Amino acid sequence: MKISRPKLARLLLPATLIFISTISTIYAQKKPNIIVFLVDDMGWQDTSLPFWTQKTPLNERYHTPNMERLAKDGVKFTNAYATPVCTPSRVSMLTGMNAAHHKVTNWTSPQYNVSSDNDDEQFAAASWNYTGLSPKPGIPNAIYATPYPQLLKDAGYFTIHVGKAHWASVGTPGANPYNLGFMVNIAGHAAGHPQSYFSEDYYGNKPGKNTMQSVPDLEEYYGKGTFLTEALTQEALKTLDGPIKNKQPFYLNLAHYAVHDPIQADPRFYQKYIDKGLDPQEAKYATLLEGMDKSLGDVMDYLKAKQVAQNTIIIFMSDNGGLSLAPPRGGSAHTQNLPLKAGKGSVNEGGIREPMIVKWPGVVKPGTTANQYVIIEDFFPTILEMAGIKNYKTIQELDGKSMLPILKQVNYTDNERALIWHTPNKWISKDGPGINYKSAIRKGDWKLIYHMRDGIKDLYNLKTDIGELQNKAAENPEKVKELSALLSAQLRKWDAPMPIVKSTGKPVVLPDQTGI
Incomplete structure (x- = not known):
């Protein structure tokens, strides 16, 4: 029987559509979904999952079962x-540049064109980019760079930001996640912390009481008893329904x-930590950690329920x-991260070493540990390589290195790479261990800290002295x-920014210019 061309076309159309749909689905699934689960101010020891060779009393204090689950x-x-x-x-993270290179070396004030540095008797402020990141040129005191979410968006990814942004000051393009390549933004703006975690406070938005730190976009949760961490999690999962449905x-x-402070108790977990004997302030802190961990578990459960867990990469970081x-x-100051020295604001290990986990089904071997050192600017090339994006162009020169060799072989070792930290700023009004006007470098097991105030250098072997207690400079x-x-x-x-010595009007000398 001879079939006319129009009739044949009608017969073939459904099969063609099914074929195209199948090919599109296969193509889409070749690109993995990627989630960066970023925590604010979380220390290396703020978890029941040990990141050291042994479990410590701090690991026993906290309860983060979903971090343990992710690590497995x-x-x-x-x-x-x-x-x-x-x-x-x-x-x-967004630019792939070291902080000394992009020159955003301190936190950005939410106020426009205002430096967050504290005044200092010895030094005048360094010329740093206190306005933050900008995807557009010509913004004063900002780094003009290509953010990787824009490259992901250009490659067909549905890009979502939920929670804290804090890339730039109010009134500049970089403060708005939509300008950095995100197609959805919930609660991200110029502020670096929430005014309140409580829905009863409208997360800081009560009329007459709101400030620059009031968290936007969560009106539907006002007065409903939903802690901020939970509200953000629910909103994040809602945004995933669309791209998952559309493959x-x-x-x-x-x-x-x-x-991040204010340290307020998540009521779902507070009594548990009081019963464990923690003082009220530390009990509140522990609840913030457990609420964050519940969020991680909720995300993993959602991915499994939607049958996309096997094609989704999760990167956990602070x-x-x-x-x-x-x-x-x-408790006593600078003891909260032991055995690591100091904490936030410090170039000592307590201020810079982070809990990090990567799950990548089919690529990363489950339940493994990598001891190779990495740094947050490595996220840029790593995520783009994970997404299969090649030959991309950026305004900036990248400093980060892809972590794929480590992810594919956890015993990968590179002791020739040098990591650098640079803080030519006065973060807080008082100095502390490794805080204010410090630079540091790690190469292999050795770490050098340069004190800009007096030119002194400390040398530590992190393999034998993770607490940086034994200065080996005189011996080496x-x-x-x-x-x-x-x-x-x-x-x-x-051309890293350096503070200016008030007595001379000249920049602080670099480490190789002092013999101390």
């Missing part, structure tokens, strides 16, 4: 680093405000070390010289 499905990084404070880390690969930047100022923390002058030269050369190459 992925790889745990024991030497993952960020910067000492939040905005530099967040800008490094479109998604990128979710779920950036919790927790566990933006800087745990807060160790007391108050607002309970050649290693001090080597690391001083490497650090200085890189700071010169990047």
